[in-house]
Amino acid sequence: MKEVLRHIFERKRAYAKLPLFEWMRSAPLAPADRLAFYPCMAHFIMTFGDLNKFVLREQHEGDLYQEMVNNHTLEDDHHWPWYLEDFTKLGFDVERAGTDWMRFLWGEDTKQNRILSAKLTGMIKGTKGLERLVIIEAIEETGNVLFGEILPLAQAIEKETGVQLRYCGEFHFNLESGHAVNADHSALARAGITDIERAHFKRQVDDVFAAFAEWTHELLRYALANPTNSRAINAKPSSRSSTWRRTELVPDSVPESQTG
Ligand SMILES: [Fe+2]
Ligand SMILES: [Fe+2]
Numbered sequence: 001m002k003e004v005l006r007h008i009f010e011r012k013r014a015y016a017k018l019p020l021f022e023w024m025r026s027a028p029l030a031p032a033d034r035l036a037f038y039p040c041m042a043h044f045i046m047t048f049g050d051l052n053k054f055v056l057r058e059q060h061e062g063d064l065y066q067e068m069v070n071n072h073t074l075e076d077d078h079h080w081p082w083y084l085e086d087f088t089k090l091g092f093d094v095e096r097a098g099t100d101w102m103r104f105l106w107g108e109d110t111k112q113n114r115i116l117s118a119k120l121t122g123m124i125k126g127t128k129g130l131e132r133l134v135i136i137e138a139i140e141e142t143g144n145v146l147f148g149e150i151l152p153l154a155q156a157i158e159k160e161t162g163v164q165l166r167y168c169g170e171f172h173f174n175l176e177s178g179h180a181v182n183a184d185h186s187a188l189a190r191a192g193i194t195d196i197e198r199a200h201f202k203r204q205v206d207d208v209f210a211a212f213a214e215w216t217h218e219l220l221r222y223a224l225a226n227p228t229n230s231r232a233i234n235a236k237p238s239s240r241s242s243t244w245r246r247t248e249l250v251p252d253s254v255p256e257s258q259t260g
Helices: 001-015 019-026 031-035 038-058 064-074 082-088 100-104 106-122 129-161 170-190 195-225
Strands: none
Touching: 001 129, 001 170, 001 195, 019 129, 019 195, 031 129, 038 064, 038 082, 038 100, 038 106, 038 195, 064 129, 064 170, 100 106, 106 129, 106 195, 129 170, 129 195
């Protein structure tokens, strides 16, 4: 299994070089504007909680790896409220008609979000705990790359404006860095597998990274087509517009201790 883990890290290194991440690192834009893709990832981020609850989590008698999967899902199934919290704080919470929202979330510009959830569901269905852990590990490493690039932008925004971002910032990043890496890595590294399983797991890893790569391309396309302008704060958002015009950054209204 160590070879499968090495394979995940090779894929991760290549994933970190994708154009979205290069753009996030080096676009000549204010940090907040390098998060212009944020609304575009809504469908997948919101669905990820359900993927944990309804797809990854299952009762398999006597499968200790599935128990690890289940514990993992209990940690990962409730992060989406923080995504929504930052959605507001980043100024994306502008009024739109309900049908505009649905057109956006189920439209052409966001289809890789839905394809990603569908592909992951298909891959996970029918697998045992050990294979699920491999898939989770690959998913977590894609997340580590994305959130690792978002973090310095969130820190810069916080420094500049005082707005604390829980999903984009250290709070979520530290939580994510803690849970996959420690327990699951060592259990995975110890697992003995056959040559056939090894080859199959590597293919699964490739498929996870390939599906997420398509998603990052969609996020970048969206960011380039819908630039925000954090300098032009207070620009009146148009409720019928097909794109977001950012409102000004919104500080915390409720102390974090009260929101869990
Ligand atoms: Fe998370
Ligand atoms: Fe996670």
